Structures are given as structure tokens and as C-alpha cells.
Amino acid sequence: MSHPRGMPLRLFTAGFRPTFLAAGVAAALLVPTWALVWAFGLPLGSSWPPTMWHAHEMLFGFVAAAIAGFLLTAVPGWTGRQGFAGPPLVILMAVWLCGRILILSSARWPAALVLVVDVAFLLVLAALVAPPLLRARNRNTPLLLVLALLAACNVAFHVALVHQNPTAAYHAILTGIDISLLLVTIVGGRIIPAFTANALRSCGSTARVSAWRGVSAAATGAMVLVAIVDVFWMDSRVSGGLAAVAAIIQAVRMLQWRTPATLRHPIVWVLHLGYAWLPLGLALKSMALLGEFALSAFWLHALTVGVLATMVLGVMSRAALGHTGRPLVVDPLISSAYVLLMVAVL
Template identity: 45%
Template sequence: MSTNVFDEQRVKAPPVLFSYGFRPFFLLAGLSAAALVPLWVCVATGAFGLGGSIPPSGWHAHEMLYGFAVAAIAGFLLTAIPSWTGSVAVKGKPLMALVALYLAGRVASLPALADSVPAALIDLAFLPALGSLVAAPLIKAGKARNTAFLALLGLLTLANALFRLEWLGVTQATAQLGIALAIGIVLQMVTVIAGRIVPSFTQNALRQKEPTLVITPLPHLERAVLVLTALLIPADLLLPGSVATGALALAAAVAHGVRVSRWKGLHTLSQPVLWILHVGYAWIPVALALKGLEYAFGLPLGRAWLHALTAGAFTTMVLAVMSRAALGHTGRMIVVSRTTVAAYALVLLGATARTLLPMLPDGAWTPVLHSAGALWTLGFALFLWVYVPVLTGPRADGRPG
């Protein structure tokens, strides 16, 4: 009888790819990263055009945010929230429907289709749908710091609407506001999530060799980091490029720098799965410092801060979290392979090259852009090589999920 029950449960189980949220969305994030950047390099260097009426640079920003970053955010939230709240993970048909909506949004964002109302509505529906699936367990858990993620998803939806309204011809110059708002919200998410996982993962791992190691939080510092980062959002919307915004960015850079310096990053050099988290977070104070130097002191850095933040901090943290979580949630040892370490190195080199690009002589622009794109693409190709079998195959320990 127990065998029959086991067989019945196995028959009713969803396909492996849709048994947990990280599986399809981490896969889609990796595929997006590997496809969008080489496509953009070809467009930016004039190899071919995108067609349609959407500005190519606006489309690139939109898809890196709502194609790549949002897929990673969805995978993380659908995986972390069951752990935070003790709720049942979204899986099976609801997860399939959410993935289908995400994919429909990517089609609806193609330049040839993006300037229509139906396309806008399809793309705008994804984040509210994600929010509806995670709202109940977050609200039931009753912790304000968790339910704040619902507000952040709402603001990301608003930022997307600012893109779409301009593309529909309803407004003018709101896509740039959408970019600023979306980047600010993603930075806030990274700041909150990293503050939870980086010191915790680091301390738990290092205590095996250093039992007395403790990473003591400083509540005043944590509040300062969160407040300064949050204040950058209205500053970028209302006072873009101003001295005041630059000063705020410098203050936030110092706070983030002090924060990451206390997380014992130098103790993690023998464990790539840990040091990549520290390196990814360290891009944040670098990016904010570049932003502050440009805005407050007028240094001609060509908005190098933008790609230090997006290609550097956001992308490295996404890669770090995906590579770690995929192992842990599929019953594998949390030790990354040499191929994954090579992926880390390539993406970091690509981010560095892209950050330095605005400060290089004009003659270096095209070859360095090609190099940055190639490094990024190869890095994510290696990630996919290692993790497609992990994300699409059964757990190593035979358990469901």
C-alpha cells in the first residue's frame, strides 16, 4: 500500500522544471543574460537594427531590467519566501502560468510589438501576478520587513508603466524616469537581501574552521545603509545629476563600504561560493562613489557608475545567488565547480571593461565594448553549461522539489 501511495504522489508531482520557482526563473535569467548582451552589442555597433519605433537604448535598459533582473528576482522570491514563512512553494500549474506570462511579456516587449496597448498590458501583468502568489504567505507571517517586498514589486510595476506610457506616445521622457526608479528599487532589494544572506552564509561557513568568528550587526549602520539607499530613489527622480544627489551617493557609498568591510570577506578567499557574494556587494560602494564623484565634483566619468551598479553589482549578486541557491535547493553540496568559478571571473572582467568604457579614448570604444560583451556572454554560457542539468534535473538526494 505504501508503494502505491508513493507511486500516486510521484504521478501527481509536477514536472521537475516546475517543482520550485528557482528552477525556471534562474534558467530564464541565465538565458536572458547570454542572449541580450550580444544582441545589444550588435545593435550598438551598427551591425543591425531592431526595427520598430522603440528607442534601442530604452529597449536594452528595459529588457536587462525586466527580462534578466526580474527573472532572477522572481526565482529568488519564489524560493526564499517559503523558507522565510514556512509556506508551501508555488509549483505546478500556477508556476507554469507565471512562466508563460513572463515569456509573453518578453514577446510583448519586442520593438516591433511594444508600442501597443495589449503588449503593454501583457508585460505589466507579470509583477502583480508574482505579487499575488507571494502575498498571502508574506502577510500571514506578519513581518513588516517581508511584506515590504510587495511594495517594491509595486514600484517596479510603476517603473515599467513609465516605460510603456512613453512607448505608447501617452507621455514624453518618462522612460528615463522608469529606468531610474527601477534601478533604485533593484538596488534597494539587493541591499536588503544581501544584508540577510551574506553575513549569515559567511559566518555559518567560516565557523566550521573558526568557531569564535562572529559577524556582529550594527543596527545604526544597517539603518543608515537602508535609509541612504532609499533616499537615492527620490533624489534620482527629482534632482538627477545634481550636486545634492552626488553628495547623497557619496554618503551611501561610505555606508555600504563600511557595511561590507565588516562581513569578513578576506576570510572567504578559499571558498568561491562565498567570496563572489562579497565581491558582488563591493561593486555597490564602488558604483555609488563613481556616481558621487561625477555629480558632486563634476568629474567627466561618462556615467561609469551606471554599469558598475548594473553589470557589476546587480549581475554579480544575481550570478552568486543563483549558483549557490540552485545547488542548495537541489540537494547538492554548496561547492561550486571550476567552470562556475571561471564564469564568475569572466562576468567580473566583462563588468569591469564595461564600467571603464566611458573613460577610455574614442578609438577604444568598439573593441572594448565587443570584449566586454564577449566576456559577459561566455561567463553566462558557462553558467548555463553547469546549471541547466541542475535546474532541469531531479534533486541529487531524491527528495521532491
Template identity: 40%
Template sequence: MRVFMASRNIQWTRRRGIAVEMTAVAGKSNTVIWTIAFRPLFLAASLWSALALALWVFVLIEGLTLPSRFAPMDWHVHEMLFGFISAAIAGFLLTAIPNWTGRAPIRGQPLIGLVLLWIAGRIACFTSASLPVWLGVAIDSVFLLALCLVVAREILLAGNRRNLIMPVPIAVLLVANVLTHLEALGVGVPAGIGRRLGISAVIFLMSVIAGRIIPAFTRNWLSVRKAKKLPAPAGRFDLLAIASLALGLLGWVFFPVSAVSGAILLAAAVLNAWRLARWRGLATASEPLLAILHVGYLWIVIGAGLLGASIVGTHVPGPAAIHALTAGAMGTMVLAVMSRVSLGHTGRTLHADVITTTAYASITLATLTRIAAACLPSHYLPLITLSGVLWIASFLIFAVYYGPMLVSPRIDALR
């Protein structure tokens, strides 16, 4: 009975979403973007990802400073993690939660308010040197606080116990954001703890969500093609893989040079590699829209392994490991999910064409060249510049190609 009611609620939510967009078509077309969260937040995430990185590369090459309390490198890290990634996470969660709960999506003025809070945070971080200390921190923190409360409220009102974990990584990301501000202000917090905690929170959230969507999408795709071997169902092994990754990352946050933390991360890499192999990713090679999700999770495996190796005393540079997790796992997974959600929720075919595949190739090359820059310090500047250009290209492709979809009604709402 519960399964039946959940199915009815999801169908109701989807029908209502189309009805809202049909109403927007009948009224002002510019209201379409505010009917569901992925539309404005994915567009904002992609544009800011490209713009913020372009600005940082320019500042790096020219040796300039910013009107921010953050040093240029710290501002770059902060805006990629707490600006770009937070917008992408918000867009995904606020779009997925109605399907999980059967409740209507956040839209209209509440959604506009959330986006304005996010924009205010970006402005506050960039101009924080001219703002009162408390004001800059408060403005930049309120978006994550609001997102955490909205996510918690929607899940609690629906009695959706399975997803009660979802507000927790957002709350941790909020704490991590405050810690990065405190470090920039010279407050005595452990060096780098904010960024380590933020990276760990995002990777943990991605590992949980990936375990739901990647094998499910793969199973559906393979079933249509009458494949005999399907992804293994989730079980205790998946919990062990996620727990080991969480434990290793937590150890890295608080004990970043501990050999025990490094060993746990190496073990987590092995467990999560096996977890990924159970999802039958190689069988999806003919559909880049699906295969790229497996590639994104592969970067989590590689990043955990490189991070563990860098801690236990091998010759792996720490920045190479960190960028495997950030540029690799986060960048790839965000681009993969944004493109898939944008196609599916605008009524289009779930297929990656040449343009979308080019964006995937660009983000992959951007990650590889960024890791190479960390490993080849004598070629750092040209490699970091090339990586930046490739990264910017990947997200500009998304913004230019998918932007019109995000601001237009669903195709099936127009029929």
C-alpha cells in the same frame, strides 16, 4: 515557541519539497522543473541574459533596428532590467518565501502561468511596433503585477510581518516598467525616470536581501572553521546604511543632476563600505561561492560612489556609474545567488568549482570592460563588444552547467 514552530515549518517545507520531487521522479521527469520557482526562472533568466545581450551587440555593430517601439539601446536597457533581472528576482523570492513563511512553494500550473507571462512580456517588447500600444504595455506589465500579488499574498497569509517590505520594490519596479513604455511612446514623462526608478528599486531590494544572507552565510562558514572573529550582527548602523542608499537613489530618480543627491550617494557609499567591511568578506577568499556575494555588494558601494561623483561635477561618466550598479552589482549578485541557490536546493555541496569560478571571473571582467568603454569613448566599440562576449559567456556557463541540475530531481530525492 515561535522560533520552534518556524523551525518546524521550514523543515516541513523542505521535506515537502523533496517529497514533491520524489513524486515527480515517480511520474514524468519533466515535471521536476515546475516543483519550485528557481528552476524554470533561473534557467530563463540566464538564457535570456545571454541571448538578449548577443542580439543587442549584433544590432549595435550592424546598425540595425528592431521591430520594437523601443530604440535598440532602450530595448537593451529594458530587457536587462525588466526581463533578465525580474526573472531572477522572481526565482529567488518565490524560492525563499516558503522558508520565511513555512508555506508550500508556488509550483505546478501557477508557476507555469508565471513563466508564460514572463515569456509573453519578452515577445511583446520585441514586437511592440506591430502591436496596439495598450496591448504591448499590458502584456509586459502583467508578470510583475502577478509576482507582486503572489509575494504579497504569501507573506500576508503567513502573518510574516518582517517581510512585508518585499512586495514594495516589486510594485515600484512595475511602475518603473510602465514609465519606460510611456517614454518610448512619447508621453511627457521626465527623460530616463523609468530606468532610474527601476535600477533604484532593484539595488534597494538587493541591499536589504544582502544584509540578511551575506553575513548569515559568512557567519556559518566561519563558525565551522572555528574563526574567532565573525560578522557583526545587524543593528541600527545597517538601517542607516540602507536608508542613506535609498535616499540617495530616490534623489537621483527625481533630481538626477542635484548636487544634494550626489552628496547623499557619496555618503551612502562610505556607510555601505563600512557595512560591507563588518561582514568579514576578506576571510572568505578561499571559497568563491561565498566571496562572490561580498564582491556583488562591493559593486553597490562602487556604483553609489561613482554615481555620486558623476553628479557633483567630477569627471566620472554617468554611464560608468550606472554600469557599476547594473552590470557590476546586479549581474554579479544575480549570478552569485543563482549558483548558490541552485547547488543548495538540488542537494549539492555548497562549493564553487573551476567552472563556476570561471563564470564569476567572466562577469567581473565584463563589468570592468563595460566601465572602461564608458571612460574611453575612442575605444568604445571594441570594449563594448568584449564586455558583451564576457557577459554572454558567464551566463551561458551557468545555463549549460547548472541547467541539467535545474531540470533534474534533487540528489537526495534519488537516494
């Protein structure tokens, strides 16, 4: 497919271009804005409590845009169909942008309108990727359920705020985070061993990177149970105990991935780093719910900034290089971004 000459049109020639750009811009704006709100009481045009606005936009604005970029890039490869481009991408990103604007100025709009436009982004995304997945009967078709569950969490969040129930709104956000972590477990468990093996082969290494099916299935099953338990027994000792079990399984899973051998490959080790925060964050969650520990209160930050944001940055930088025909080598500036994000978790 030939690339249009105009820059605005070129933006919509591949699924990762507008979505990853949106995710990057969202992160660059949301984080400093939240810092100003938290530190100096910067007023927002939203009718939502500032903490709820921050949590929602980081999950359903930033992370959702990154998920869209991944799926719109991966689905054509999984199914052998032509990549997404043109008007469908324009519509998808227009819906995403309208959602962000309506939420930021939600005091001016009916709550029902804000809900419909915001949730529509995930539904339009599902409408784009579902047909090729279903026609190909691809093994990744169950990922459509992840999109549906995320959309349901978003609806629940909006409804909770309408009824002035911040506890239920937090519950919806936490469940959405659990579902996003499940997606990381599924996708990360496939791409990290593969990318690691490719990197080692490029250096002439004959070391094998294993992926034990039993452990992989246990890791996925554990994260499904974590999400289910958090729906019914959020912040309970049951949730804490299950988080401990999931942390152990995820740590065992990583033992087979030869993480130390990737230290010369920043574009690979950043994915290992992001995934490593998963067992650590789950362990901190377990400590927070089962007892009193000084650092346990940081578990949510470890699972969001540590896992989700780091994995997003790692996948975005790799896809941007790989799908534009460039060598899979990041420059020092990007490597510095990886390190700074790691520091930000702390």
C-alpha cells in the same frame, strides 16, 4: 512532493527552476544581441529605440526574473508554507515569455497590449507571494512594496515611450535600478553575513561576523533617499551628494563582514564582490554628478553589471546547489564565470 518524470514538468516543481533558467537564458541572449545591435546595427522588430530596449529588458526581463526566483524560493522558508509549484509557475513564466516576445516585436502590436502583458509579470508574482507573507505577518512583507514600485516604474517607462519622451523613459529605468539596489541592500545585508558565518564555521573558524543594526538601518535609509531624490532631482548635485553619503555608509557596513576570510569560498566571496560594487558604483555616481572624473561615467555599469548581475549570479548558483541537495561548492567553471563577470564590469 514527488518529481514528475517528464523534464518539462519537472521544471515547474520549484520556484527557482523556471525563473532562474529564464534569467540565465535572458542574459545569454540579451547581451550578445545588444552587442550586435550596437556594433553592427542589427535590426530589431521592436519599435523602441535600441538603447531603451536593452535597458528595459536587462532590468524588467533579466533582473525581474531573478527577483522572482529569489522570492519564490525564500517566501516558503520565511512563512513555513509549501513551495510554489505547478500551474501557478507555468502561468507566471508564460506571462514573462509573452512579455519578452511582444516587446521584441512591439512594432506589430498595440502599445497598450505590450504594456499590460509586460507589467503583468510583476503583478502575478506579487499575487503569488503576497498571501503567505500577509497571513504569516512576516517581517519581509514590505518587499511587496518593492514589487509594486518596480511595476510602477515599468508602467512609467511604457507610457514615456508612447509619448516619445526618452528622458522620462530613462528616468523610469534609473528609478527601477535604484529600487533594485534597495532590494540588494535589504536582502544582501541579511544573507551575506549569515552565509559568511556559515562558511567560516565550516572551516573551524571561531571568528564572528557582525551586523550592526544601526549601520544596516542607515544603509537602507540611504538607499531609500537615493531613490526618492532620483525621482525628483535626477542627475543633480543633490543626487550626487547623497550618493557619496550612501557610498560611505555601504562601505562601512561591509567592514564588519570579514570579506578577506571568504576568499577560499567562491560561492560566498561572489556575494561580497557584488555588494562591494555598490559603494564603488555610488562613489562613481557621485563623482560624475559633482565633478569631472575620467572613470565616473561608468557608474551605471558598475551598479547594474557590478551589483545587480553579480548578485543575481551568486544567489542563483547558491540556490541551485542548496535546493537540489548538493554541496555548496562551485566547480571551476562557475568560479570562472564569477571572474569573467567581474571583468565585464570594467
